[in-house]
Amino acid sequence: MRYLPLTDDDRRAMLQAIGVADVDGLYTDVPASADWDVRGDLPDHKSEIEVERELLRLAGRNQSGGEGAFFLGAGAYRHHVPATVDHLIQRSEFLTSYTPYQPEISQGTLHYLFEFQTQVAMLTGMEVANASLYDGSTAASEAVQMALRITKRSGIVLAGNLHPHYAAVIKTGLSIVDHSLSETGPDPRESGLQDLSDLITDETACVVVQTPDFFGRLTDWRSLAETAHAKGALLIVVVTEVVSLGAVMSPGAMGADIVVCEGQSIGNGLNFGGPYLGLFATRKKFLRQIPGRLCGRTVDADGREGFVLTLSTREQHIRRDKATSNICTNSGLCALAFTIHLALLGEAGLRKLATLNHQSAVKTATALTALDGVEVLTPAYFNEFTIRLDRPAEPVIAALAARKVIAGLPVARLLPDATELSRDVVIAATELTSDTDRDALVGALKEVLK
Amino acid sequence: MRYLPLTDDDRRAMLQAIGVADVDGLYTDVPASADWDVRGDLPDHKSEIEVERELLRLAGRNQSGGEGAFFLGAGAYRHHVPATVDHLIQRSEFLTSYTPYQPEISQGTLHYLFEFQTQVAMLTGMEVANASLYDGSTAASEAVQMALRITKRSGIVLAGNLHPHYAAVIKTGLSIVDHSLSETGPDPRESGLQDLSDLITDETACVVVQTPDFFGRLTDWRSLAETAHAKGALLIVVVTEVVSLGAVMSPGAMGADIVVCEGQSIGNGLNFGGPYLGLFATRKKFLRQIPGRLCGRTVDADGREGFVLTLSTREQHIRRDKATSNICTNSGLCALAFTIHLALLGEAGLRKLATLNHQSAVKTATALTALDGVEVLTPAYFNEFTIRLDRPAEPVIAALAARKVIAGLPVARLLPDATELSRDVVIAATELTSDTDRDALVGALKEVLK
Amino acid sequence: MNRQGRQSRQEAGTEHVGAEALETFSGHRGLDREERLIFEIGDLEKTGVDLPEPEEGFGSCLGGLEREEPIGLPGLSEPEAMRHFVRLSRKNYAIDLGLYPLGSCTMKHNPRLNERMARLAGFADLHPLQPEATAQGALELIDTVAHWLTTLTGMPAVAMSPKAGAQGELCGLMTIRAALVARGDARKRVLVPESAHGTNPATAVACGYEVDAIGATEDGRVDLDAFMERLDEDVAAVMITNPNTCGLFERDIKKIADAVHEAGGFFYCDGANYNAIVGRVRPGDLGVDAMHINLHKTFSTPHGGGGPGSGPVVLSEALAPYAPLPFVVKEGDAFRLVEDPAAAEAIGAKPFGRLTAFHGQMGMFVRTLTYMLSHGGDGLRQVAEDAVLNANYVGARLEDLLTKSFPGPCMHEVLFDDGFLKDTGITTIDFAKAMIDEGLHPMTMYFPLVVHGAMLIEPTETESKHELDEMIHIIRSLALAAKEGDSERFKAAPSLAPRRRLDETAAARSPVLRWEPAHSGEALQAAE
Amino acid sequence: MNRQGRQSRQEAGTEHVGAEALETFSGHRGLDREERLIFEIGDLEKTGVDLPEPEEGFGSCLGGLEREEPIGLPGLSEPEAMRHFVRLSRKNYAIDLGLYPLGSCTMKHNPRLNERMARLAGFADLHPLQPEATAQGALELIDTVAHWLTTLTGMPAVAMSPKAGAQGELCGLMTIRAALVARGDARKRVLVPESAHGTNPATAVACGYEVDAIGATEDGRVDLDAFMERLDEDVAAVMITNPNTCGLFERDIKKIADAVHEAGGFFYCDGANYNAIVGRVRPGDLGVDAMHINLHKTFSTPHGGGGPGSGPVVLSEALAPYAPLPFVVKEGDAFRLVEDPAAAEAIGAKPFGRLTAFHGQMGMFVRTLTYMLSHGGDGLRQVAEDAVLNANYVGARLEDLLTKSFPGPCMHEVLFDDGFLKDTGITTIDFAKAMIDEGLHPMTMYFPLVVHGAMLIEPTETESKHELDEMIHIIRSLALAAKEGDSERFKAAPSLAPRRRLDETAAARSPVLRWEPAHSGEALQAAE
Ligand SMILES: Cc1ncc(COP(=O)(O)O)c(C=O)c1O
């Protein structure tokens, strides 16, 4: 087997050096009843050629984004990632290194993590950021837990227009702790700003909103931040489409106390949902409550500057049951991809990319507005908006998919109980969406709706 | 433009440092009539997204090897290359380094070239090998030129069963020098051994044969070597399918004086014909007549072992008009791919690969023999053989291609004048050829021939 | 800010310079280059991405929320970016450079075939919320990986979505919690051995439990007596790592499992060390109720710089119904995702909730399946056996000079303590840093906590005997040097790495966690 | 054979060790690892490729020509191979690591988009002899690249098959020869300036011509008087590099072209330096008859370790008919390959023959087109101008300290000689090796031959001002150090690279060109 360098001669010589007759002599602690060869119905090993064929077969059973017109977002976005990014993250020294616990021979990783933290802080408009969490949804849950620790309160206010998966993950996290939850309902036409403000009390630890929200809508959360702060609550802002931060006012500028993002859009592919990249940024005064790793600058024994993982007394490997989170492995390589892509884009590139996305969405919305049986619900948006059809959305989306048009997310898939939204579709367009794609969508939709 | 790091501010500052007003001030030596912007009808620059789309469009107009059943060889072979190979040759330090003229910071390249030379010498059964030439065909021409220099004779004997492109390249090289050429005719049924022996005279510089020959046939050239040597001529053996050397007696063992190979089969893809890899091996007594680069072992100022390019007094950059060849840029990266793939294979893997190829060809021949209107002409072969159809081959091959079966080379394509071979097809099978592929070939052929 | 690192000299240096003591004008040293931050080389106007031109005069629909102030993000041209990151990468150690004997981390070879497969458009360019009919291959793949994991572990079910081992632990404990709640049994404690990885107690607390730490015996196993003493009806679960973090198989594992079951609790097994037994021992046969498997360890998915991982959790019959959303079910020839509570309930499941958006680490599943198919059902056992053989060989070759903490054969990793450094003035960390100078990554240090100055060596099965012998030579040479009093070599180490020892105390005392533009004053200081 | 390189010490070292002078037990130095040959670590039985199993007892059709004796090829497992080649790679300098200012080599950034495109199955997995109907995209691509090249150069035709610049030269001269032969004009001489690249005279001789070398003027151009003197009816061609190898544009280029045409000869232009004028100056407007273009220089295709390249030759009307086989023609919407003399004659062409099997460097064409489309017809001019600007900037910033060989602006490269090192005892090569210690690749040395101790610096357009400034700082610092007598720094250099200076004389005196198994006695010695 090509991954196993030991030859039979090696094995024999090594067993002899150890002083056992065979490898079974090393497994003597294992109860005999449990020590046997596990094969079940698993297939025997395959050659590289055959493995490749099998994976090609499986990949071939999926309709990839490039195969047709594509308008799906809802928390994961199809963007162009320059070839340079994927090339660089595959450098052996990045791909096959471990967490940088030995800083003297991990400066490569630590250096980019410092850059990553700075980029994330700038992008979100916050003071500090960590070195990544699993993804946006778990970051959101960590943010809520952090708010509970900081405020020592138990009230949580959740916006109904938060991505339903994010809400579910937050609630799963909350299910363990004492808490009281208040929520607004999902509504593509309403930001929920007033209702949310009304729900904040003196017991509220945090209020969680999203921008652009699940339906694509943009809302100015500044007044909500003021209300929250006046009541001693924290404002947590979730961003699932980080490219929007190249065009839209930052959560920091809106007064957010904690910002969590799904960072996938920059540098990372769709990958059917993972691995993704959780961004986590906050105010410096909450530094010691941050979950996950932090990279900091320092000097070496010769006085040369360098970087280390720092403040690890927050972390499980030092603090164990007192840690701020149990996270260990994070999203290092995805963070690298993000850092490279954003370093390539720079301010100018990111802003242009954001403009392209916005224009692409506006063009798509304009084209759809012209259709009978389609109503665009979202007044202000970045690259995603919601439409309402004249009939239930799920069969329409399925019919479009059969025509190679992946047309968007039928809201009912994630909010099956919100029957009033069963005709709604969340539609995203990016820099990859071409006029041809739009024509395909409009054409197919006309056919299906007629 | 993303490849140009200078900003307009940089340009201004630099022009000022130089002391010219604008860049035109640097082009003053160019005749004004020739100094203008060249755009013609060339399209304006495109974004990375658009460039990718255009190249995908072009690639989509080709039927790649994996899209159907594939049986084409004739000097270029479709083999499996492990993912590791392509990953490694893309390491920045390999991909973007230059010819190792500064050995202190090129030991990576020099080290693998030393390994490459050794592998090639072993594989061909020869004493020494160079660091690569462009491809097999130009290597063959260089070999003939070298034989002329060594023997100071002018007679060349070419086997008719040499790959027609190779023969053409050799003749192009010969067209410049005084020479007398004798050739046998192409014949899939005959090795031409006796005829070739008969053509060797006291004026013969070299006789050039191929193994397996263009028609896939294996021939024992030992007696030809003896005849040649007896007459003071050199035997040049061409190998277009190096994988055969894992199963078939080496040219060195047959008595070759110079062996040239197309090395593409190991480590390198089909690439529509290039870049490929010329292997060149010979006896050590001819060392100073070798064309191209040579890497040798030495020590550094601290006595540590290391490698350098050596014997460069043969080469154009030192010897100019006295050089053994004008070659400069060679096939470095392809040689690296070869070295890595062969280091992975090792003796055991290469032999297994060769066996698989041979079995695949035998199975294919067996399946074809059973067909009406098909005759297998080649008695002994490695992974390629020739069949004769009951009608002209070219239209049959075209009809098969339309059925997604790339069925082999109609001999008439490369030997249009050999009308007696117009019904012949050279068919190759490799480790990638599956039983399904064979069934597809047989099925489609039945249809087309009926 | 001087980021040149090594001292640089002014143009007119004249002193005599000896070979390696040479100070360079540039601060670089041959191929070892210093590099600055993108914020110091980039430019707000520059970009390394060529995008289509947006349309001019296009009316925006941003609702007046334009981001007006500069963000501050520097851009690099493509060649500059390439250099920056290539230069940085060269300051890292990596599996591809040499042995990475980090105990508990299973740093094995990461096959490039896996990378190629994960990048097939059919996997990489696939949206998690596409209609299921357009993603049947992806769902089949998840189902196939699940089948491998349940078969290999002898467990009936698996939750695929956890994003890494720690989240797998959370998943396991939440499943246990849900099962207990379902039977109206609100237990409060989780027993965790002292030798456990930090994520175990952290997870137990994150799951709302109190942690009760169990000591170790002389021979590095869970203290069965102590365990029995603490075990009662209030114990929700015991979390045991097996093979444990001392690299030993828990001999009493079945007794422990039986006891905890008897007491009405569950047995959570930390499967981070599954590499020692994969293909040979089924955790299901040992009484395990839940166990996470770090695919990025045992199944070789790369996690450069610290992630990403993937931590599916295999579950016993008792726990299976409570597995979180989503999961894949097969209906006839079609695969379907169960994504919401109603759909789950419809098929009798009672998921405790959802751990993450979407469906888990698909990119890792592709790599894992590629790896599984390559080794085959017949081949994985050899992985475990070679891993164990390698560790024992290292143990055997070092035990005369170093202090092996526990006698007898170990599993996939071998534990030493700092006994052999007694009276030398050299500590475990000094020893480790000297290994860096010798071209090796150190072993895991000071973990597990049950021995003094722990050195935990896990070579993995993808090391050749030659590489092991070289490591053994290096460690032996260093051990002898230590014993002979060559302490300078250790205290000064590393001196040949891109950096010497870094001041971690200073870093934590006044944290500088981001670059700040010079004009905004001194770098960010933590405010507390 | 001791391949450990750096001295290694025995286990029991006890002396005091200072930081960088530290000798390691392993011979490695931190991340800088020594590595042996595959022949020393591999194994005849081992393989790193998992293939399907051949069938047992399968009758062979090899005609009794089985290879029986062992070949001797070592195999490595995949992890071992990965390490071996990654470790080796780290001993190389590369564009991706830093400035690679090799004059005449145009070592510019190699975009990774090009690599991705070249690996599309539609190009990479395409056989050169597939039916044309199944390769229309490939033929269209070749035709498109050809169209770009002829448009940019203002020439009517292009031969696409040459495998590199040198073969392009051969192609050009053979075309000229064929044109002359066709008119019954057997000329014997080719005029080549002394400053020419070695391939020029080598090619002329390979093409059966005598080389007549023309000197250079004071200002680094072809000596027009000398040229006129040598020009006669026996001159088949003049081979001139323009911009020339001194980095200067040949001011008299049109006069030369006119004169050679008048004398019935042809003007071959060596286009290796085309990067200086691409998009701005059309060689066709200068009277060129044939010019090769090194796609691996101007059009950025990677040629790591020395190749592969690609050297299409643009041709004038007079030469076009003689272009070698094969070539692509468009018929209606379809592209067709003309592969044999008969087919060529049928459309009025008279090809001089065939230079290579198949159709040229397709892999390079894909990368070239990707690069062309990225810069665009509107953008390539900026490539040339930035390349020229960068070179002139370096010249301007260095000319006070170094000796710039020729006054006035240069093109894409700037030439210095060793005048500034006079009386220092330091030579061009010493200076170059000191650059290595500073983290830079040296410039081209001792070429062109027309100045003493040449240093030819070509930064290319893909260098930022920051990188240039750093190089300038390094070179200035070194120049000052040299002038101030710090000769030890230069004589001992490099001391910070993976190797110090290597003994090239010894290498050539008794060449060891391959590994030999120990038992077969001492390594191969050249026999002469
Ligand atoms: C024993 C043990 N348990 C749990 C974990 C946590 O796994 P992960 O890092 O994947 O979250 C680790 C990983 O380091 C470990 O070694």
Ligand SMILES: Cc1ncc(COP(=O)(O)O)c(C=O)c1O
């Ligand atoms: C001026 C000049 N001419 C010709 C050549 C030869 O080109 P190639 O190396 O592509 O064969 C070179 C390349 O180094 C060159 O610099």
